Amino acid sequence: MNLSNLQKRDLNHVWHPCSQMKDYEEFPPIVIKKGEGIYLYDENGKKYMDAVSSWWVNLFGHSNQRISQALSQQAFNLEHVIFANFTHEPAILLAEKLVAYTPKGLNKVFFADNGSSAIEVALKMSFQYHMQKNKPNKKRFLSLTDAYHGETLGALSVGGVGLYNEVFQPLLLNTVRAQGPDCYRCPFNQTPNHCDTPCISFVEEQLEKHAEEITAIIIEPLIQAAAGMKMYPPSYLKRLKELCLQYDVHLIADEVAVGFGRTGTLFACEQAGITPDFMCLSKGLTGGYLPLSVVMTTDNVYEAFYDDYASMKAFLHSHSYTGNPLACSVALEVLNIFEEENIIKENHVKSTYMREKASQEFSDLPYVGEYRQIGMVGAIELVRDKETKEPFPSKERVGYQIYRIALEKGLLLRPLGNVLYFMPPYVIKTEEIDKMIQLASDSIQEYFKNSSVMMRCF
Numbered sequence: 001m002n003l004s005n006l007q008k009r010d011l012n013h014v015w016h017p018c019s020q021m022k023d024y025e026e027f028p029p030i031v032i033k034k035g036e037g038i039y040l041y042d043e044n045g046k047k048y049m050d051a052v053s054s055w056w057v058n059l060f061g062h063s064n065q066r067i068s069q070a071l072s073q074q075a076f077n078l079e080h081v082i083f084a085n086f087t088h089e090p091a092i093l094l095a096e097k098l099v100a101y102t103p104k105g106l107n108k109v110f111f112a113d114n115g116s117s118a119i120e121v122a123l124k125m126s127f128q129y130h131m132q133k134n135k136p137n138k139k140r141f142l143s144l145t146d147a148y149h150g151e152t153l154g155a156l157s158v159g160g161v162g163l164y165n166e167v168f169q170p171l172l173l174n175t176v177r178a179q180g181p182d183c184y185r186c187p188f189n190q191t192p193n194h195c196d197t198p199c200i201s202f203v204e205e206q207l208e209k210h211a212e213e214i215t216a217i218i219i220e221p222l223i224q225a226a227a228g229m230k231m232y233p234p235s236y237l238k239r240l241k242e243l244c245l246q247y248d249v250h251l252i253a254d255e256v257a258v259g260f261g262r263t264g265t266l267f268a269c270e271q272a273g274i275t276p277d278f279m280c281l282s283k284g285l286t287g288g289y290l291p292l293s294v295v296m297t298t299d300n301v302y303e304a305f306y307d308d309y310a311s312m313k314a315f316l317h318s319h320s321y322t323g324n325p326l327a328c329s330v331a332l333e334v335l336n337i338f339e340e341e342n343i344i345k346e347n348h349v350k351s352t353y354m355r356e357k358a359s360q361e362f363s364d365l366p367y368v369g370e371y372r373q374i375g376m377v378g379a380i381e382l383v384r385d386k387e388t389k390e391p392f393p394s395k396e397r398v399g400y401q402i403y404r405i406a407l408e409k410g411l412l413l414r415p416l417g418n419v420l421y422f423m424p425p426y427v428i429k430t431e432e433i434d435k436m437i438q439l440a441s442d443s444i445q446e447y448f449k450n451s452s453v454m455m456r457c458f
Contacts, residue, residue, distance in 0.1 A: 035062025058288035074329035090328035115256035116150030118293035144180030148226030181232035216250035221268035229379035237272035260284035264375030292327035
């Protein structure tokens with residue numbers, strides 16, 4: 001295997017995330033030199049269609065001219081300033097816009113660095129709120145099975161994907177778990193189009209037992225992303241909010257992955273007509289340019305921390321880069337693009353087209369159990385048996401093998417176990433949607449054609 005100079009130097013020192021580094025000895029890292037639109041270009045000039053928005057962060061294409069210009073202008077004005085007792089115009093303008101765009105009642109904005117940090121902020125705020133409201137028994141959180149909320153210890157505590165948190169169990173918080181929605185393998189034999197969300201009973205059962213000790217429920221609205229793009233209807237969110245009010249429990253909406261138009265509305269909670277107590281935002285917030293996150297919350301929560309200094313009720317949480325002016329300026333331009341270029345309406349057209357093309361392409365493949373889609377997020381679930389919905393064993397790494405085939409064809413598909421998914425930048429064109437779907441289909445069929453698994457699928 002011939003390695004480039006940069007690949008050798010990378011393997012000498014760089015420890016990559018979410019990777020078994022031994023894999024890199026056989027399949028070395030691809031050195032990307034530039035990005036433009038929906039494409040990435042490696043050091044040899046080969047281009048790859050970025051069908052996953054580079055870990056779900058890129059909204060408007062790589063090297064977007066508007067966002068790059070906003071970043072450049074801000075860099076010549078103010079790059080950073082301490083955010084305690086200081087502020088700046090980009091943060092103020094961004095906070096005002098976010099309050100205007102998010103569900104009614106989320107009037108306060110707390111800045112952090114990334115999605116996991118935002119989750120930590122929301123967890124701590126909820127806990128401290130209840131302590132300061134003289135509810136000392138509320139020390140636990142309720143989360144769903146297969147949830148993913150990040151990889152700091154608090155975020156792992158409320159996550160439910162064993163791949164990430166199992167080894168750290170001795171360090172994690174004592175979280176209450178409720179069975180989450182699974183529309184593809186529904187235990188109640190309902191379908192997404194005819195569903196009155198009986199699975200909410202799993203949450204209600206846990207609240208009946210533990211409400212006095214639960215401070216908040218945390219959820220990924222409409223899509224459990226890292227679990228394999230598990231999708232569920234807005235009615236589930238609506239009923240969950242009702243239960244939170246009934247049992248005096250906060251609702252934390254983790255919209256880190258699903259916010260900023262991914263589900264067809266600017267924020268997923270809009271589709272249920274609810275206002276959570278906390279909304280965590282990151283990833284698409286800066287269009288893939290810089291790390292930034294925010295936690296949106298209500299006046300009611302804010303007021304529980306508002307007092308004389310001596311009361312020691314302040315929320316003493318900070319990050320060195322809190323409210324960074326560069327990131328805030330970029331985020332402002334992202335929101336300007338949504339507003340000025342009518343992105344949500346354009347996405348409705350593209351998502352409808354993508355759903356029709358993908359459904360047509362994948363529905364008859366014997367190893368595709370389901371193609372599902374919400375907004376601009378589509379997912380292909382691969383199964384050993386379509387009738388029983390039996391999954392492929394994880395040790396076979398089916399998704400990973402198809403990912404490698406797709407890369408050879410110039411398509412970046414980052415698998416989630418047996419699930420391949422599309423979450424492209426919004427600048428994707430109709431003909432590029434065609435190409436993305438065709439290359440994915442070709443890659444899937446090539447894998448099974450050359451695999452003994454193929455014979456077991458018929």
